[in-house]
Amino acid sequence: MNSNSGYNRLFDPMAETGQPLDFAQHGLGQRTVGNPFSEKAKMSVRNLNVYYDDKQAIHDVSLDINRNEVMAMIGPSGCGKSTFLRCLNRMNDTIDNCKVEGEVTLDEKNIYHRKQDVVPLRARVGIVFQKPNPFPKSIYENVAYGPKIHGLVSRRAQLDEIVEDSLRKASLWDEVKDRLFSPGTDLSGGQQQRLCIARTIAVSPEVILMDEPCSALDPIATARIEELMAELSQNFTIAIVTHSMQQAARVSTRTAYFHMGRLIEVNDTRRVFTNPEHELTEAYITGRFG
Amino acid sequence: MNSNSGYNRLFDPMAETGQPLDFAQHGLGQRTVGNPFSEKAKMSVRNLNVYYDDKQAIHDVSLDINRNEVMAMIGPSGCGKSTFLRCLNRMNDTIDNCKVEGEVTLDEKNIYHRKQDVVPLRARVGIVFQKPNPFPKSIYENVAYGPKIHGLVSRRAQLDEIVEDSLRKASLWDEVKDRLFSPGTDLSGGQQQRLCIARTIAVSPEVILMDEPCSALDPIATARIEELMAELSQNFTIAIVTHSMQQAARVSTRTAYFHMGRLIEVNDTRRVFTNPEHELTEAYITGRFG
Amino acid sequence: MRDYIDVVGSSTVFAFSTVVAERFGKSSVFRTPKIESTGSGGGLKLFCQGVGMKFPDIANSSRRIKASELDLCQQNGVHEVIEILIGFDGIVLAQSKLGVNVELTRRELYLALAKRVPNPDGSKTTIENPYKTWHDITPSLPKIKINVFGPPPTSGTRDAFSELVLDYGCHTFEWLAQMSQPQSAVKRDVKDKKALINKQKRLCRMLREDGAYIDAGENDNLIVQKLNANPDALGLLGFSFLDQNRDRIKSAKIDGFLPSFRSISSGDYPISRPLYMYVKKAHIGMIPGVEAFIREFVSNKASGESGYLLRKGMIPLPKSQRQAIEQRMNALRPNGH
Amino acid sequence: METPTLIIITLLCAAGAYILGRNRASDIASRNKQGTLHSLPYYYGLLSAVWCALPCLFIVLSWSLLDGYAVHAAIVNLLPENAQNLPESEIDLMVNTVINLALYPNALISSSTPDYLIQAGQDYLRWQQLSQLSLTVVVLISLVCAFSLSWIWIKPKVKARQQVERVFQWTLLLCACIAILTTIGIVLSVLFESLRFFQSISFFEFIFGTHWSPQTALRIDQVGASGAFGAVPLFVGTLLISFIAMLIAVPVGLMSAIYLSEYATPKLRAVVKPMLEILAGIPSVVYGFFAALTVAPFIRDSGGFLGLEVSSESALAAGLVMGVMIIPFVSSLSDDVLKAVPQSLRDGSLGLGATQSETIKRVVIPAALPGIISGVLLAASRAIGETMIVVMAAGLAAHLTANPLESVTTITVQIVTLLVGDQEFDSPKTLSAFALGLMLFMVTLVLNYVALYVVRQYREEYE
């Protein structure tokens, strides 16, 4: 099989959305591909092992996520992508039977340090979960919650602004602007997903972890979220789990391929898709897998 | 914009999965495209209106789903696809503020008839929900649940067989065969989704409604599920909501396009993607939308 | 800081003590005393905990204070305790108005209710109580099952009943009476003697535990109601409950007398017990109103032959006795410093 | 100022401290440029409020505790020499008299009242005023101190949020400790007396004996019962009655809960649920009367009709009525936890073609099981601990029988009858109440462990 043809198709921005994405316009490809390692890593993971009870879900993973890059994580379902992502802002702390070993640093500080306070950590490293989980509160409250607890606003008008802005960015505003005060749980699946994105970006975290943020979205909404990611990556760092290789190709500067809890390969996205180093990666991206 | 080129890409079976799908092998394209209206409709919907409180979510939709066809429903997020799907086996009954008007027939019997019993209806019309919702029971129990309540099996061995078979079909078996008795809620997102598919097909419903069944799945797993659909459609009828047009193109015989609660267009899939009748449809599939 | 009188003790006396307290509170400058119903034993125990405002001023009792209790008082510095006999309470054996009239003697009651009774064959031995119906005991009595509702052993009423009826009935058997005489235990040491007497008493006073006597709790109203529902049963009650429920229940004649104010007061009716009040002398003059309260209690208005306590069912003391007490109270002056 | 006023002032000050602290923190933040403050301003406000309120409330409370002793001592000093040498208890009385005289001079002072008492009364009033005045001063000073301290305290580096969270967590811990201390208190309050009991009565006799008749003579002239301390009939009785009660309460309660949470309209639920809850609030005396006067005769008569020998004090009557009383424990608690099961789980089951009852039985109830078990245990606990109904309806006779038509008695009833009225802490009679309490505690402890284990085994945790 010709992996090159696979790459071409993958890199065709029209591939899934049918919408032309102008690389230059979003400053995506050039910037990050141009100087992928010029800056120090925003987050870096060293020898990470994660266990659920006795079952090991992540095996000895080391990985850097650079400043202002979009790092995509791909891999077959159940390979540990979500688990890995949750380790990056210590969300795994909330799972009783989960044990984490190794080092994860954010701006060179180990976030698993005994004295690390998880609250500012999670404010700096936001997460969008795989299953949309809006609060059983109004849509407005869902988005306003983060800014409120972090004291980002002092006046109601400011808050309104943030809420509107975040919802707009998540391209949900038009659909919900008439019912900001109805429960977030009454939304459709895709709307809930976008709500959760809006909720996360409302606190402007430095690093945004997104676990399949577009899984329930139609191509248009997906394109919008991808635009958003491109925009955000100018100032922030993004790690995204996705099962759509097109998406990974479109939005990310680097791609990490996971397989059964191990990091098989991480590299420049273009490289991973055109010329994977490892045969497992190749098998996966060419669909020969399994 | 040349919608034809879009169509070509869409209809390339390699487009997303990178895996060659042999039309002939699955008897997909030929059979249904060959005689799309030769049999009587399995389900037909007439003048359906659905309201959440005062908000109308579905406007006057009429649609037939034919025997042994795979009907795809596409449309932007929040347009009412899930709502529509839930009407087909009266799952909307469980939402307090939801009101349904109009007629939906299954084998020419109105399922909204006062005397219609929803239990056999739902056994005949199975559903896979958008958000995976495994029971907080073991994986085995999750799948065995349906056959048990319907008394489909008399012996344990039979049940084991059904469970294994369903999990295999949903291509989850290999991942969970060693831990059939650990909780289904401990699975990864994609695994949960496949578990829910396995659970639904375990009772062999005549009609299967699938609400974005592959949203959390990687391309390989997606391909497997698509194969499964192809296989199932030989004996059963399938309605699938998807936001991936490639998927719709690959698996469905006919496609319905929804927009803001209205059915804009329904037609032969090839037709919808190559030569849509309505400009909204065209706008959507070419990504020009909104 | 306490500006009211604190009274504890017998639930029987409670019914009378509260009446006096209420009137006292309304007609004097003092606050209405607080009266707790703890039972005689519980009350005396609290009473004897010590002198001081934390401890009760007065203890009511439906029996006389025991030597052991006085000891406790002494130990805790309660040196002077004034005992006042305030009246009597009658105990009646009641039955539903629908029931067959019964006339009983104490001997018959003893035979009906004691756990072990003299062997009917005349030998000087005792056997488990074999009697099922009243008729089994005395042929003239009706042929109804022996069924007596009564208070539990914690109650003073029950104490009085065993002493006045069972003991008495038991002692109508010559040989049993003799056995309980201390002489029969000559030349044994004191402890043995005590044990023997105790054994005797237990022999006489132990109640059947086979269901003929039914513990019905401390609530006399409940017994009244239960009698109402069971026309064949008898029940042990305080006299005042009979007085208030004459439309429902009637009393059995005991030893030929029906209970009434007169028969009880005169001592003709055999089952009645004295009611006492114990006062801490040290508290008189210290807690406002203690002396005045006692005075009100023993006054003619309250405990006299036509006093208001009579209407509440307390059987008054004979006039002479009451006046003697009143005089003693008058002599009482606060032990001022 | 009066103590309540002081408390209110303190709380107001705390509120003020909150505002000032918060503003000061924001000031510092804006001066030092955003981001240097460790926590959000309002945490600094909260911290100031806490530091302001806690010490002052502590002062007020301890003052009012110690105030009594101080005034007491002061009054004693005012009394003449000979009175001061009286025993402690009489001085107490004397002080009481002084206070009474001071407070009700018109009613209590007569010509015979000694002058020094009246004088002491006046002085007492002055002392009282003085004490209150100094308290006011102290509190106000400490308020000012706390205020200025917390003002200085507010620095960007102070981890206000962590400190507030720590205060919060410690408060929670303290509350949890109260429950734990209560347990310890209960155990201690029965343990020692029980040990004394087991010195006179053998443990095995108590545990395995089948005859219960504890009302032994407390006094030399009193004659009680035979004095047997075999607790088996009590355990059997307790089990029997509780079992009958649970037989009523669990099915009725659970089915009502299920109906309310799964079938009923929200309106019906809003009406019915509180109505059923009233059942738990009807005083047990009322149930007792009802059981003894209505249910028991009814059962006896209908039993007689069927040719059964029914005691007029049957365990059945008490158990039935008790069952009614504890229905809400099961129904309300279960209803809440059933309601909390996510709808998606029900959807999952209904979508497979399960009937509603199958969904409930196989998905909803298992998911809510821990909560339901809690409710059932609570109901069982209440049944075991209930006294009044049994006293009135089943009586006090300890029969060893499993026949619900006979009369039995329960542990708690015996405890109450043994503890109320005459007691003697050196006779096994009273001590046996404690031994019973201890045994009850142990048995229910084991039951609870079993329940915990069962819940752990079958727990289905939803997301």
Added chain:
Amino acid sequence: MNRNLAKRKRAERRFRFYGIGAILFGFACLLILFSDIIGKGHGAFFQTQIQLQVRFNAQQLQITDPTSKTQLDNANYDAVIENALLRDNGALLDAELPALEKRHLLSLVSTGAVYSLKTVLKNAPETLNQTVSIWLTADDDVDNYVKSIGRDGQGFSGRLSLQQQKWVERWVENGQVRQTFNTTFFTEGDSREPEQAGIRSALMGSLYMLLVTIGLSFPIGISAAVYLEEYAPRNRLTDFIEVNINNLAAVPSIIFGLLGLAIFIGFFDMPRSIPLVGGLVLTLMTLPTIIISSRAAIKAVPSSIRDAAFGLGASKMQVVLHHVVPLAMPGMLTGAIIGFAQALGETAPLLMIGMVAFIVDVPADLLDPSSALPVQIFLWADSPERAFIERTSAAIMVLLAFLITMNGLAVWLRHRLGRGQ
């Protein structure tokens, strides 16, 4: 499959029927209990009064100045009432009454009647030496008699002599007897004269106790539950604590009384019979109920909500206060409702701390001796006077009304909070 289906449908119908049956059963019990209580107790809300022509004879009253308070306080109203009664019955009586009959006649009017005379005279001093027609409260025996006449034609003569019955019947015929609403029952404290007895002091006592109990046990209970569920590590020790708290619920309430006696009265030296101690004891008693139900409610909050909040950088305290507690609040309130209902009706522990007492004065604060509603019920149920039977039931009705009001508030709250979800 079809037969199977029919079977399942039947099972479904049966199940639903059980549900309805269970609720109906609960309702029937409630109805029976209520009708029993109301049937017995409604009479207590009415009080028989007798109309008499009272002449405020200054000489008999032994006063000179009707505006002087001391004179009014010490006046001899009994003599005036006696006079009025005698004159009222003058027609019946030919000769001078013997002493016994005079006493009988006097006893037809409540001993509390003197206070109404005092009020009348105080409000209208000009009536001195004039004759006024006044409705006086009848004695409880008369009250019983008059009330029972209505039902079966023949009254419950109980303790009234034939002569007394005749007098009362004559009053009834003359229209000198009426039934009015019994305000005394709500405005007065306990009394041994049924017609003067009220539940005010017991009600206040219960209210104070409940204030203490609610104020302490609810916050402490939910705090403890939150700590145990959200903060405490999971290990043997916390298991042990959990089991022990569950176990506390089964401890007989009287043991809590013992504990309270030992701690609050013995150790902290608080006085007996005060609402503060009662409230504290009831707090200890209701804590387990609240903790257990709160824990169940907290457990039922889905963990995805916690995840969402934690993921936004909410601190543990914020997660608890903003999400967990509000979502669990309906369940917590349920526990509270049941716990307080139980506390409100509990007698046994109060027995130990001296609240089973005759207390007339209405308590003014938490430190004043007082009784409580269930205690009042307990005492009245044990009183010989017949009229207390209906008052017992009436007191139960008041207790239930209190309970229902309190529950109503909590239910309303629960409803409000439950709707947010």
